[in-house]
Amino acid sequence: MSTDKLYIDKELSWLSFNERVLQEAADKTVPLIERIRFLGIFSNNLDEFYKVRFADVKRMILINRERGGSDESKHLLSQMQTKAYKLNQDFDQLYSDLILEMARRRIFLVNETQLDETQQRWITKYFQKDVLPHITPLLMRDDIDVLQFLKDEYAYITVELKKGESSQYALIEIPTDHLPRFVMVPEQKGKRRKTIILLDNIIRYCLESIFQGFFDYDSIAGYSMKMTRDAEYDLGHEVEYSLLEQMSEGLSQRLTAMPVRFVYEREMPETMLRFLCDKLKISHYDSLLPGSRYHNFKDFIGFPNFGRDYLENKPLPPLSCADFDGYPNSFEAIKAKDILLHYPYHSFDHITELVRQASFDPKVISIKINVYRVAKDSRLMNSLIDAVHNGKRVVVVVELQARFDEEANIEWSRILTEAGVHVIFGTPGMKIHAKLLLITRKEEDAFVRYAHIGTGNFHEKTARIYTDFSLLTADEELTTEVRSVFNYIESPFRPVRFNHLIVSPRNSRTRLYRLIDSEIANARAGKKAAITIKLNNLVDKGLINKLYGASAAGVKIRMIIRGMCSLVPGVEGVSDNIEVISIVDRFLEHPRVFMTHNDGDPQIYISSADWMTRNIDYRIEVTTPIRDERLKKKIIDILNIQFTDTVKARVIDKEMSNSYVKRGNRKKIRSQIAIYDYLKNVEKQTRKQGAIAHQE
Numbered sequence: 001m002s003t004d005k006l007y008i009d010k011e012l013s014w015l016s017f018n019e020r021v022l023q024e025a026a027d028k029t030v031p032l033i034e035r036i037r038f039l040g041i042f043s044n045n046l047d048e049f050y051k052v053r054f055a056d057v058k059r060m061i062l063i064n065r066e067r068g069g070s071d072e073s074k075h076l077l078s079q080m081q082t083k084a085y086k087l088n089q090d091f092d093q094l095y096s097d098l099i100l101e102m103a104r105r106r107i108f109l110v111n112e113t114q115l116d117e118t119q120q121r122w123i124t125k126y127f128q129k130d131v132l133p134h135i136t137p138l139l140m141r142d143d144i145d146v147l148q149f150l151k152d153e154y155a156y157i158t159v160e161l162k163k164g165e166s167s168q169y170a171l172i173e174i175p176t177d178h179l180p181r182f183v184m185v186p187e188q189k190g191k192r193r194k195t196i197i198l199l200d201n202i203i204r205y206c207l208e209s210i211f212q213g214f215f216d217y218d219s220i221a222g223y224s225m226k227m228t229r230d231a232e233y234d235l236g237h238e239v240e241y242s243l244l245e246q247m248s249e250g251l252s253q254r255l256t257a258m259p260v261r262f263v264y265e266r267e268m269p270e271t272m273l274r275f276l277c278d279k280l281k282i283s284h285y286d287s288l289l290p291g292s293r294y295h296n297f298k299d300f301i302g303f304p305n306f307g308r309d310y311l312e313n314k315p316l317p318p319l320s321c322a323d324f325d326g327y328p329n330s331f332e333a334i335k336a337k338d339i340l341l342h343y344p345y346h347s348f349d350h351i352t353e354l355v356r357q358a359s360f361d362p363k364v365i366s367i368k369i370n371v372y373r374v375a376k377d378s379r380l381m382n383s384l385i386d387a388v389h390n391g392k393r394v395v396v397v398v399e400l401q402a403r404f405d406e407e408a409n410i411e412w413s414r415i416l417t418e419a420g421v422h423v424i425f426g427t428p429g430m431k432i433h434a435k436l437l438l439i440t441r442k443e444e445d446a447f448v449r450y451a452h453i454g455t456g457n458f459h460e461k462t463a464r465i466y467t468d469f470s471l472l473t474a475d476e477e478l479t480t481e482v483r484s485v486f487n488y489i490e491s492p493f494r495p496v497r498f499n500h501l502i503v504s505p506r507n508s509r510t511r512l513y514r515l516i517d518s519e520i521a522n523a524r525a526g527k528k529a530a531i532t533i534k535l536n537n538l539v540d541k542g543l544i545n546k547l548y549g550a551s552a553a554g555v556k557i558r559m560i561i562r563g564m565c566s567l568v569p570g571v572e573g574v575s576d577n578i579e580v581i582s583i584v585d586r587f588l589e590h591p592r593v594f595m596t597h598n599d600g601d602p603q604i605y606i607s608s609a610d611w612m613t614r615n616i617d618y619r620i621e622v623t624t625p626i627r628d629e630r631l632k633k634k635i636i637d638i639l640n641i642q643f644t645d646t647v648k649a650r651v652i653d654k655e656m657s658n659s660y661v662k663r664g665n666r667k668k669i670r671s672q673i674a675i676y677d678y679l680k681n682v683e684k685q686t687r688k689q690g691a692i693a694h695q696e
Helices: 010-026 032-067 072-104 117-134 199-205 207-211 243-255 270-279 297-302 330-336 349-360 379-389 406-419 476-490 508-524 541-553 613-617 629-643 671-695
Strands: 107-110 156-163 166-173 182-185 194-198 219-229 259-265 287-291 339-343 364-371 393-398 422-425 436-443 446-454 466-473 502-504 530-535 556-561 578-583 592-596 603-607 619-625 649-651
Touching: 010 032, 010 072, 032 072, 032 219, 032 259, 032 297, 072 107, 072 287, 117 182, 117 199, 117 207, 156 199, 156 207, 156 270, 166 270, 182 199, 194 199, 199 207, 199 219, 207 219, 259 270, 330 349, 330 446, 339 629, 349 364, 349 379, 349 436, 349 446, 349 466, 364 379, 364 476, 379 393, 379 406, 393 406, 393 476, 406 422, 436 476, 446 476, 476 619, 502 508, 502 613, 508 530, 508 541, 508 592, 508 613, 530 629, 541 556, 541 578, 541 613, 556 629, 578 629, 592 629, 603 629, 613 619, 629 671
Parallel strands: 107 194, 259 287, 364 393, 393 422, 530 556, 556 578
Antiparallel strands: 156 166, 156 219, 182 194, 219 259, 339 466, 364 436, 436 446, 446 466, 502 619, 530 592, 578 649, 592 603, 603 619
């Protein structure tokens, strides 16, 4: 088999993942409003794809052209455009189907031509009072550089003002940062129906009132459009620039970066389209996509439910972890035994409460934490500020290069610094992606450390929709090495050794290779050998080759890969012992787990790192062993539930077919719901055992 066919291009694999998201919008067993929201998730994902992955390939083509190198990337770009175009067609059809489905439930999403007289009067008043103050047309004259003003986070209406044979054009930004995108229109009394109109269509209906009295025209028409920019930026390397200043400058550069995608309404006149392409400097390498009259579909992630409760998923109330019960504070609970939290099934309040207690606990000396993405109004961050006010030493490592969160992290850096927190920034070119928290207490005459090592961010909001693991431990060997990671962050060129934690870029590649080699040796010795992996993305060729070698040696490998998977399963003699599934459901699967059979004594690790070259070699990431046998069993049980999923699991294969796992005569198992039920039962049993022990 040729080498090329042993690896799937990560960009095409990513589009295949987003197709799985679109499958959720198409799934009739998913509640209607949730299906509409999946359209928003798909659209938001695609925006990021163009900003980052499409832009990377385009940049490579331009670099190769300048250097006179090969143009292999051109073929890949063409494949990406073809796949994205097909997905957009599927998206448009699905949207039409879902609009009809809503109408059957007496929820009507109308446009400006479908309003009765009463609704027209109401829309006119609403526009004059609430919308018009936020509307300022941008006139596209020859001397105006439209690229300087256009934002890639917004949808626009391009307006043509026609007088005789001549036309002039203007842009109107849909002001969704000030107003809701979805507006409920009053219905006549007695009508048992809900009518919703998009802000876009309110503007279309009142288009003339924006321009009348200022312009002389015979006809006026508006057409929607959206542009996506390259999300990369260049940082200056001047010695006198702080990283904070460099990142602020980088964000400004992004605002004027070149476009990579231009989406326009299909009915847009050819002359207007040519004019816009010229003004926006759209090249033949960019993606030019005809679409519907609505763009910025990411707003549909927050599509409101104006109908019955059954149109949304039933809520799953977060569970309280019983391991904290019966202790005077969180520290005593963690000292008693390691604790594993699994979000969103468990409440993230356990973490915010831990930090809140640390902020005033007289025994706490210091708090150190990594911040990659945090909530806008973060209780955890406010507790860190409270800790400083209470005389604690607080160190916050803020990752300013967290893509699309740079601006928020810059603002938090300023707030924390002004409050007296010692803020540390990472080194440009090496992101800090570890999920660490270290609290040091003085207990009697000794310093005792408590650590959090996790797979996800300290983000209250995403902890309700992302699945992630958090290990809370007072294990001296692990907490000492967590302290060493923080020292390494402050002095990355100072020698450091990790015996228990796996830390990128220090030892991840060598340690992961060694663990895989150990299973290969067991297989060759005739022992049972197996590897279980759960990741967001698997694209690093070195690790893929190691897994191919393990498969060829007889190691049974099973994987759950949510997103990109460059490994090709089922290739005879190469990967025929490897099976891969992907689960896409109401929660975003986000944990990274690595497990080896280890001759009957399983070794289990949870990690912040995906198996991508950047995470292994060019970021600071932390992988921790799970030592407590109870917690090992819990993770094994959770993984086994996911491998028995017969509802939301898809098979990953070389064709990227995204076919659902065949159920056969097995019962329906939707793993995310089954995991919630499993953990609920675990907490119930733990409390029951605790009550019996208390009585004794």
